[in-house]
Amino acid sequence: MIVVNGEKMEWAPGMTVKDVIRARNYIFSMLVVQVNGELVKRGTYDTAAVPDGATVDVIHMISGG
Template identity: 55%
Template structure:
């Protein structure tokens, strides 16, 4: 199991950041992702593996003026 924004999510071997985003239905185009406090660049969402027990933070960036 992993925590995504403090909510439990079932973990599976080979799980990537992209898998987490799909599972949680995150579609916002401007996201900042941290896995165990390490920033994950957008280009690495498909290749960064999530370890069992990880803490994932997904932050929606909002701008305005």
């Protein structure tokens, strides 16, 4: 089990940040992701592992005027 933005989510072996983004239907292109408080670089979402018990924060970056 992991926690994504404060909500529990089932964990699977080999889960990556990209898997979490897809499972939660986060489609906005400007995202900032932290796993256990550590910033994950955008180019590594495909390979960045999410361990069992992790806390994942996904933040949508929005700007406007």
